[in-house]
Amino acid sequence: MRRLGYVLTAAWQGFWRNPVMSVAATLTVSLMLLLFAFFIVTDRGLQAAVGALESKVELVLYLDDAAKPSDILALKARIEKDPAVARVDYVTKQQALDRLRDLAQRKEDFTVADLGTNPLPASLEIKLANAQDTARLAASLKDELGRGVVTDVIDNPTVVEKLLTITRVLSVGGIAVLAMMLFVALFVIVNTIRIAVHARRDEIEIMQLVGATDWFVSWPFILEGMLVGTFGAIVALAILALASQPVTSAMVGFLDILPVSLGANFVLQLALGVLGFALIVGGGGASFSVRSQLAKGARA
């Protein structure tokens, strides 16, 4: 306990001994963590969207809120006559929202954003007897656009395919950028701690000469690195919290038909993930630095 007290005090003093350096390191770590969080959030959001779209339904017609029920039923009957079509289901606005809520309940990653009004359109969902006919039927149904009933024709397999492509590109690109940021953050932390170790080399020498263990010599620095990580995580999470509202609306807008936002459970996981990652990067970088510095030191 008292060992911890000494080490914590030393780490805290160490952090503030060179505030410019420490703050610069903290901000670098924050930036890296923000990127880290951004990629996780985007990836999960896209996966949720894919999950919502990946049903057996191959074609969806979004219907104008103002369309007359008789026109809708007439359209439905007409489509059912096409030999390529196996089945057509009418889904009301309320059913669409219920379905999304149900999905959100099963997938803990996201919840339905509270939007006041129901933004989901009613739709006709078309299942085809033969999936190869999707493109032809979609093309012919595009003619219905602008006639007051159909607002959009969604070719689900294509949309899912596109989303999956975006997810893949984001993962690969994200990992590359993240790796670069990780490298920069580690570089900055290693150097911050190296400067701290160098500034206190007399103290370290005396510590070793009066019989301090390596544990005592190195932990203040490792904790100082973790402190940089923790502050970095706090800054990053604060920015995320401030940005979450606009980002959610942007996501809802971007995905248009999917008013999903991230669930509380996911937010907690994300916060812990960011903090854990920060501690590993901060403590790991500092540990590497202090070890290499001590190895250079006087002890035979």
Next chain:
Amino acid sequence: MIRLEDVSKRYPNGTAALQDVDLAIDQGDFAFLVGASGAGKSTLIRLLIREDLPTTGRVVVDDKDVAQLRHSQIPQLRRLVGVVFQDFKLLPTKTVTENIAFALLVTGHGGQIVREETERVLALVGLTHRSTHFPRELSGGEQQRVAIARALVNRPRVLIADEPTGNLDPVTSWEIIKLLTRVQELGTTLVMATHNAEIVNALRRRVIHLDHGAVVRDEREGLYAA
């Protein structure tokens, strides 16, 4: 307590600082290590706390070959052997009390013990009234006593003082010697490197004489010069 067997030390630059040194110092003994500047006194001390390793031969402290110690056992050796360094090695940004308490804190002590033990050694070296001063505000003799207090605070079985009267006037030198003698009388093994002939001759204790790294004389109740 301390045994050197055929110890030689050659620095990487080729300087032969110690040559075939054999000696043994028992628990509770008082030994002067005398010899001109450059004779190898500080080098011998560095070997005792494994600040450096002998080139050949064995250095045994408390029945353990220090070269065989695992890295993690070195701190124990250094708590067993307290050293008053020639250059004091006090931290300029810490007060007298903090400098002494530092040795306890970094060896895992805390709270009440740190306060009590620090006060104990401060009283022992007669510096209680200087406890909140910084090293630069102290005289050479006072700094020397802080260094002694720090070496003693972990209650080592061996105290080694490297030229503790090196830069002090005769009166202050005698105060330091009296202090160290008292510590030895309380049961601590004392090894004092010095080239202060007056003190060596007055005390008539064991004298180990180094010359160019070799032991040229080892007498029970010796004088500074043969």
